[in-house]
Amino acid sequence: MRVIFAGGGTGGHIYPALSLIKKLKHNDPDIEVLFIGSNRGLEKELTQELGIPFTSLDVQGLRRSFSLSNFKTLFKFVDSVSKSKQIIRNFDPDIVVGTGGYVSAPVLYKAARMKKKTIVFEPNSYPGLTNKLLGKLVTKVAVSNDDAKQYFPSSKIVFTGNPRSQEVYEESLAQKKHQSLKQEIPQVLIFGGSLGALQINNAAEEMIRQHDFKNIKIIFGSGRKYYADKKEILDKLNEKENVQIKPYINNMAELLPNISLIVSRSGATTIAEITALGVPAILIPSPNVTHDHQTYNAKSLSNENAAILLPEGELTSKKLYEMIMNLINDHHRLSEMKCKSFSLGERDAADRFINLMKELVGENAY
Structure with a gap:
C-alpha cells in the first residue's frame, strides 16, 4: 500500500498520523508513506526523527473578518492545490488521509478530484x-466522537476513535513490563x-514560585517559546524540590502512565x-479555537465525571493550586475519575482506522 498523510501545524493534527504510520510500518515494513505538512509546524521535525519522507506546502487559514491577507490565503491555496496535484501524481498513492490543519485541505481536495x-x-x-x-468530497469521514456525526453525510461516517489512543495504551503496557517499583509520590503534569x-x-x-511541593511532583511542559522567553526564571524554578520544567513534552506516551493528575488544554x-x-x-479549554470546540471536548469528559472543566477566565494560580491539592488528597474521587476516564478510551482506534483504509483500497482487513 502507498499512503499520503496530510496534516500539521499542531500536535493534535500530527500525532494521530504518526500513530497510524508507526502501526502501518509495524504491520507491514514494505508500506510506502509520504507526509505532507506545513512549512511552519512541528511535523517536519517529528517526521525527520522517525525517518518518514516529508514534503511541505505553504498554506495559511482564512480570517473570519475581512482582511487583505485573505487574498494571499486564497492565492496560497490555489498554488498548493497545483503542487498537490504534482505530488499525488508523482507518488501515486492508493489512499490519501487528512488529519487536520490547513495543509490537509488542498491535498484532500485535489486527491478527491483525481478520484483517489x-x-x-x-x-x-x-x-x-x-x-x-x-x-462532502472525500470517500469516508473517520470520527472519534459520536457528537461529530451529525455534521457529515451519514453514508460516509465511520467511527474509528483517535489512533493516538492505541499507541499510548500499547506503549504503557510495554512500559509496565519493565517497571517493578511503585512511584513514591503522586505526579502532576501541567501541559498547555x-x-x-x-x-x-x-x-x-506563579504557583510553583509561591509553593513548595513535598508530597507531590510537578512536571510542567511550558512550550518552547515560553521557555525561551523566560529561561532564566524557569531554570531557577526548576531547581526547586519535586519540580521539573521542560520546554516540550516529547515523550507523552512514556510519561502519562506515571501521572496521577493532568492539567491541560482539551484538544482532541x-x-x-x-x-x-x-x-x-483538570481541563482548561482554549477560548481561541474555532466554534469553541475544546469546550465541547472537555464537556464530553466532565459530563461523565472523568474530568473537571475549568474555564480559562476563572484560572488563577491560587485556584489551580487548590484544585490540584484537593484532588490529589481525595483518593476516592481521583480513583472514580480514573475509572470513568478509562471507560471512555478507544484502545483499538489505530486498528479500526487501518482496517478502514484496507477496505477502501481492497486489501484484507485484520
Whole structure:
C-alpha cells in the first residue's frame, strides 16, 4: 500500500498520523508513506526523527473578518492545490488521509478530484469549516466522537476513535513490563499543548514560585517559546524540590502512565491520550479555537465525571493550586475519575482506522 498523510501545524493534527504510520510500518515494513505538512509546524521535525519522507506546502487559514491577507490565503491555496496535484501524481498513492490543519485541505481536495480514495479524520466533537466542506468530497469521514456525526453525510461516517489512543495504551503496557517499583509520590503534569498556553503557563509559573511541593511532583511542559522567553526564571524554578520544567513534552506516551493528575488544554488528541489510560484531568479549554470546540471536548469528559472543566477566565494560580491539592488528597474521587476516564478510551482506534483504509483500497482487513 502507498499512503499520503496530510496534516500539521499542531500536535493534535500530527500525532494521530504518526500513530497510524508507526502501526502501518509495524504491520507491514514494505508500506510506502509520504507526509505532507506545513512549512511552519512541528511535523517536519517529528517526521525527520522517525525517518518518514516529508514534503511541505505553504498554506495559511482564512480570517473570519475581512482582511487583505485573505487574498494571499486564497492565492496560497490555489498554488498548493497545483503542487498537490504534482505530488499525488508523482507518488501515486492508493489512499490519501487528512488529519487536520490547513495543509490537509488542498491535498484532500485535489486527491478527491483525481478520484483517489480519501479519508478525512475529524477528532473533535464539533468539526471546523474545512473538514465540513471536505466531508462532502472525500470517500469516508473517520470520527472519534459520536457528537461529530451529525455534521457529515451519514453514508460516509465511520467511527474509528483517535489512533493516538492505541499507541499510548500499547506503549504503557510495554512500559509496565519493565517497571517493578511503585512511584513514591503522586505526579502532576501541567501541559498547555504542543505550542504551550500562556494563561496556563502564567498560573503554573506563579504557583510553583509561591509553593513548595513535598508530597507531590510537578512536571510542567511550558512550550518552547515560553521557555525561551523566560529561561532564566524557569531554570531557577526548576531547581526547586519535586519540580521539573521542560520546554516540550516529547515523550507523552512514556510519561502519562506515571501521572496521577493532568492539567491541560482539551484538544482532541490530549483527550484521546488521557482516556486511553484513564488519567484524571483538570481541563482548561482554549477560548481561541474555532466554534469553541475544546469546550465541547472537555464537556464530553466532565459530563461523565472523568474530568473537571475549568474555564480559562476563572484560572488563577491560587485556584489551580487548590484544585490540584484537593484532588490529589481525595483518593476516592481521583480513583472514580480514573475509572470513568478509562471507560471512555478507544484502545483499538489505530486498528479500526487501518482496517478502514484496507477496505477502501481492497486489501484484507485484520
